[in-house]
Amino acid sequence: MTRPSQPTDRAPVVVGTPGSFARSVLDERHPALIERVRRATPYPPDRQRALDALLDEITGGPIGRLDDDEPGAGAWRDEPYYGQRWADVPFLWAESFFYRRLLAAVGYFAPGPWRGIDPFAPFKNAELAGAGVDDELSALDRLAALTPAERDRTLLLSSLWGNRADLGFRLSAGEAGLGDRVPGLVVDDSPALWSVLAAGEPGTVCLVADNAGPELLPDLVLADHLLATGRAVRVVLHLKPYPYYVSDATTADALACLDRLTRASGQAAEVGGRLRRAVTEDRLVLRAHPFSCAPHPYDRMPADLREDFASAALTVMKGDLNYRRLVGDRHWPATTPFAEVTAYFPGPVAALRTLKCDVVTGLAPGTTAELDATARSWRTSGTHALVQVSA
Numbered sequence: 001m002t003r004p005s006q007p008t009d010r011a012p013v014v015v016g017t018p019g020s021f022a023r024s025v026l027d028e029r030h031p032a033l034i035e036r037v038r039r040a041t042p043y044p045p046d047r048q049r050a051l052d053a054l055l056d057e058i059t060g061g062p063i064g065r066l067d068d069d070e071p072g073a074g075a076w077r078d079e080p081y082y083g084q085r086w087a088d089v090p091f092l093w094a095e096s097f098f099y100r101r102l103l104a105a106v107g108y109f110a111p112g113p114w115r116g117i118d119p120f121a122p123f124k125n126a127e128l129a130g131a132g133v134d135d136e137l138s139a140l141d142r143l144a145a146l147t148p149a150e151r152d153r154t155l156l157l158s159s160l161w162g163n164r165a166d167l168g169f170r171l172s173a174g175e176a177g178l179g180d181r182v183p184g185l186v187v188d189d190s191p192a193l194w195s196v197l198a199a200g201e202p203g204t205v206c207l208v209a210d211n212a213g214p215e216l217l218p219d220l221v222l223a224d225h226l227l228a229t230g231r232a233v234r235v236v237l238h239l240k241p242y243p244y245y246v247s248d249a250t251t252a253d254a255l256a257c258l259d260r261l262t263r264a265s266g267q268a269a270e271v272g273g274r275l276r277r278a279v280t281e282d283r284l285v286l287r288a289h290p291f292s293c294a295p296h297p298y299d300r301m302p303a304d305l306r307e308d309f310a311s312a313a314l315t316v317m318k319g320d321l322n323y324r325r326l327v328g329d330r331h332w333p334a335t336t337p338f339a340e341v342t343a344y345f346p347g348p349v350a351a352l353r354t355l356k357c358d359v360v361t362g363l364a365p366g367t368t369a370e371l372d373a374t375a376r377s378w379r380t381s382g383t384h385a386l387v388q389v390s391a
């Protein structure tokens with residue numbers, strides 16, 4: 001079936017002028033992150049100098065290329081933004097390239113002793129070891145008392161709100177800045193999500209993960225629930241092939257979560273045991289496609305990934321960045337139909353996201369005005385959330 005291409009009549013979000021959300025990410029979050037990375041790991045002098053150079057460049061210089069001898073540099077060679085100011089290029093591209101440059105600076109891909117050392121691991125590990133996680137895991141023991149419908153909703157919402165566990169976001173918002181969550185969703189298509197899964201024979205669900213630890217745990221619990229209730233015969237969990245956006249989940253992070261589950265007690269350990277078995281039986285498949293770290297929207301996805309999503313009964317996109325990539329990170333009026341901007345997607349798709357950037361689609365007329373009147377930073381503060389489905 002030929003699908004329409006994504007509309008392009010709205011400009012992409014560029015980093016832009018001081019005062020914009022995107023600019024604050026580049027001006028505040030990225031320098032703070034370089035500092036945190038340096039403090040967390042004792043890098044040797046050459047890596048420290050590379051981090052200094054990156055900091056100088058993002059705060060003053062034009063965008064430089066990856067060195068020619070950097071492994072994987074070829075994938076970035078033909079990008080059109082080198083030599084331009086960071087402020088003048090698409091936000092999506094600038095953030096993604098920043099993370100790639102940061103990994104180059106710490107020698108993540110280069111042959112030698114620092115290869116494969118995740119600069120964000122100290123933060124991710126601390127979060128996964130936290131007492132808050134114990135509470136979340138022991139709450140699974142209370143699920144048995146719920147009706148099946150309540151269990152569906154609880155596990156879906158717990159995966160959705162898990163998206164607030166985003167370490168990069170907290171670098172600029174701070175714990176205090178992460179306001180109380182607003183329970184009513186700005187869009188709630190969850191009945192449509194369950195209907196898509198109930199229609200026809202159970203098939204594969206692609207779950208495009210976002211953050212590790214406290215977000216990935218409820219995602220895994222949801223995956224187990226889909227398998228255990230026969231909503232899916234297979235869950236393909238899309239992870240990042242390398243560390244990205246601070247807390248995005250890699251294969252190592254997924255394995256750490258499975259370990260955390262199985263070492264817990266009660267229901268959490270049961271879930272962990274089932275999921276480990278599901279991996280060995282190919283019912284839970286871990287994928288780390290290179291495009292998952294690409295600086296482009298999903299309408300540019302390569303053919304093999306398109307085929308994966310096309311053959312799924314449903315693809316669930318977790319989190320804010322996946323949302324931006326799904327809808328194209330453009331200045332859409334908030335009432336632009338979600339189905340229209342995702343019509344290019346090769347199969348049914350759902351977005352589970354807390355709102356952490358300016359881009360949003362699919363709001364009912366009047367909702368924007370209502371939210372503007374009641375919650376000043378509802379678009380970016382992670383206090384509001386949505387479930388959107390296009391089938």
Ligand SMILES: O=P(O)(O)OC[C@H]1O[C@](O)(CO)[C@@H](O)[C@@H]1O
Nearest residue numbers: 025166169319320321322356357
């Ligand atoms: O982890 P998530 O939900 O994809 O959020 C990523 C964060 O980074 C941003 O892309 C900006 O840095 C925001 O949209 C969001 O705060």
